[in-house]
Structure formats: C-alpha cells, structure tokens
C-alpha cells in the first residue's frame with residue numbers, strides 16, 4: 001500500500017459510511033465534521049419543548065435497502081431498526097375515514113394484488129400494471145408522463161409512496177428514480193418492502209455506533225471543524241484549509257468530500273450539482289399513543305402524510321412540504337394535530353409539540369436535477385465525491401447516501417494503493 005493518507009470531510013451518513021468502510025479495510029482515516037455532532041440531516045438531539053431526545057425527521061428505510069444492512073452490520077447496529085415481520089402498512093383516508101391494511105406477499109409474484117383484503121381498497125389487479133412503465137422509463141421522463149393512473153391506486157398508495165420516497169411532487173418527479181425505488185422494494189415483494197424505523201433514535205442506529213466503531217479502529221475524528229477551502233494546483237488538492245490550520249495534502253492522499261451539494265459547489269467552483277431542493281416538515285407531539293396504535297400509519301387527504309408512534313410521542317412527516325415552510329408554526333401544529341386526532345381516533349387536547357422544518361431536506365428528484373448529479377470522481381484527482389446528491393441511481397435517501405460513501409471508500413482505497 002502507498003504512503004498516502006485518507007481524509008473524510010463531512011460526518012453525515014455518507015461520510016460515516018465512507019470512513020467506516022475505509023477503517024474496515026485497515027486504512028487510517030481522519031474525519032472532519034463542521035457541526036458539533038455527526039449525523040448531518042440524519043440526527044437526533046434534545047428538544048426542550050418535548051423534554052426528550054427527538055430526531056430531526058422520521059426516517060424510514062426498507063428491509064431491501066442492502067447498503068443500509070451492510071453498514072449497520074459493520075458498525076454492530078443491525079438490530080437498531082424496528083418494524084413488522086411482514087410488509088404490512090396501515091392506512092386511513094381522512095376523506096371518508098376508511099381504514100385498511102396493505103399486506104404485501106413475499107417473493108416476486110405479487111399475490112397480494114390478487115387478494116382483495118391485501119391490496120388497496122377500490123382497486124382491481126389490472127390497475128397495478130399502469131405503474132410498470134416506471135421500471136423502464138428513460139432518465140428524461142417524469143412520473144406524470146409515464147403513468148396515466150389518477151384513480152384510487154394513485155391516490156391511496158402510489159402517489160403518497162412516491163412523494164415520500166422522492167421528496168418531490170409525484171407529477172414532476174423522475175420516473176427513472178421512481179423505478180429504481182420500486183425495483184428495490186415493491187417489485188421484489190414483501191421481504192424487501194418491510195418498513196424499518198430507527199428505535200429509539202436515528203443517532204442510536206446510524207451515528208453513535210459508527211463513531212464508536214471508528215474510535216475502536218483508531219480513526220481520528222474532529223467535530224466542530226469546518227473545512228474552509230482547498231488549495232488546488234495541477235488538478236490536485238495541495239492543502240486542506242481550516243480556520244486555524246492548514247493540512248498539506250498531495251496526489252498520494254485520498255480526500256472524500258462528503259458535504260452537502262451547496263457546500264461542495266462552494267468548495268469546488270464549477271462542480272455540477274443539484275441546486276433545487278424540497279422541504280420536509282415533521283411534527284412531534286408529546287403524548288403516548290393510544291393502545292394498539294400502528295407504529296406507522298399512512299394518512300391520505302391530510303396535511304400529515306405519515307404518523308409514527310413511539311412509546312412517549314407521536315410524530316408526523318410531510319414530504320415535498322415547501323408550501324408549509326412559511327406557515328405559522330402554531331397554526332400548522334394545530335392543523336396537523338387535528339389530522340392525528342382523526343387518524344388515531346384520539347380525544348385529547350394538543351399536547352406539548354415541536355415542528356421541525358427542514359427547508360432543504362433533499363434535492364428535488366426531477367429529471368433536470370438528476371442530470372446535474374456528478375459521478376464520484378470529481379474534477380480534482382485526489383478528491384472523491386460522496387453524498388446523497390451524487391450520482392447513486394437513487395433519490396436522496398439514507399440508502400443512496402450510504403451507497404455513495406461505500407463507492408467513495410472503494411475508489412479511495414484504490415487511489416491509496418497506487
């Protein structure tokens with residue numbers, strides 16, 4: 001192995017995946033994270049209004065997310081995700097208060113579509129074929145153009161599923177990215193589509209065990225340390241510039257830049273990267289859920305799109321929520337609480353609450369934005385790019401972020417051997 005050093009800039013999930021993958025290969029790695037804690041957009045913190053540790057957003061992954069499974073196994077956290085043994089999801093439609101349970105069958109043959117009590121109410125088996133074009137859509141196509149269905153299946157399953165998977169309004173979102181998500185989950189059947197949620201917190205699953213793993217492997221970690229810039233000459237980074245220090249680097253070193261898209265563009269001017277983003281709004285209510293409440297409930301026709309219940313709190317998620325970010329917080333909390341009361345059939349005044357608005361939660365998964373995503377090999381020869389916004393073939397998700405980190409680590413290991 002050569003004498004180069006490995007650096008990871010950014011301690012979000014992509015950076016942590018990259019750093020742990022390097023450490024697993026026995027490579028000494030140094031990680032720099034600007035924030036006081038790691039995790040980036042996937043973090044937990046103590047919230048005074050809730051009097052508890054909460055997540056910045058409810059993060060759902062699916063059992064078929066292979067990169068997530070590998071990462072959690074590596075860091076010793078494969079039991080940190082909770083969810084049902086079968087691919088079962090409860091829904092309620094607030095338009096008519098109808099409730100149902102979607103129950104996917106295991107295996108590639110979609111037997112669930114042919115069972116009236118397992119599929120979406122108001123649909124017939126033939127309706128589901130309308131979504132097949134997503135599986136072979138070209139990269140310029142939108143879901144709106146590829147799929148003609150706007151009936152019960154669209155309203156009660158596919159539109160909410162696709163909006164939350166892509167964090168983009170379904171009509172204008174990329175059909176190819178939707179197809180990637182479907183190939184990983186619904187197409188493979190129930191085994192790959194079981195919902196998985198980090199319990200008790202995101203940090204306990206995705207962040208803290210990774211930091212412990214890195215510490216045990218002798219990695220060096222600098223939290224609260226923001227990279228200000230690179231000194232670049234001859235298409236190589238010659239130094240990492242921090243507020244109070246410079247670290248000289250050379251062609252033999254491998255630098256994984258795992259920051260978010262706007263920061264990457266400011267550090268590497270001229271870099272192609274997504275520049276249009278979508279918000280996600282989460283509401284948290286400090287109230288134990290009623291007995292028997294589903295761990296995860298899809299809500300059709302409300303402001304809340306998903307309700308997640310935890311032993312001590314009820315949380316909701318609304319994706320592609322740009323219309324909500326400027327809304328008065330009290331009014332928004334009251335409106336979401338009214339959805340929660342109806343959906344969970346609760347008779348209780350609004351408990352202490354918190355609204356978390358992530359304005360730039362993810363890039364907009366439109367064909368135009370997807371086309372701006374760069375490959376991991378950036379314009380500078382000893383800098384490798386990682387992050388959910390790089391070209392992963394997936395929308396901005398934990399699975400995509402981890403996949404990008406793994407790819408970057410592979411490229412960095414190869415670079416260090418040169």
Ligand SMILES: Cc1cc2nc3c(=O)[nH]c(=O)nc-3n(C[C@H](O)[C@H](O)[C@H](O)COP(=O)(O)OP(=O)(O)OC[C@H]3O[C@@H](n4cnc5c(N)ncnc54)[C@H](O)[C@@H]3O)c2cc1C
Nearest residue numbers: 010012013014034040041057059060227361387388397398
């Ligand atoms: C509210 C919300 C809900 C979501 N829900 C889901 C979900 O249900 N399922 C799912 O799969 N995904 C979900 N996502 C998306 C998921 O969180 C992201 O795809 C993933 O966390 C991105 O990780 P990343 O490492 O690519 O980027 P980031 O998390 O943005 O990490 C970048 C890191 O770089 C650091 N940094 C920035 N600048 C510098 C610098 N100059 N020097 C050093 N460090 C720097 C940042 O502080 C940050 O820690 C959600 C996102 C949000 C915001």
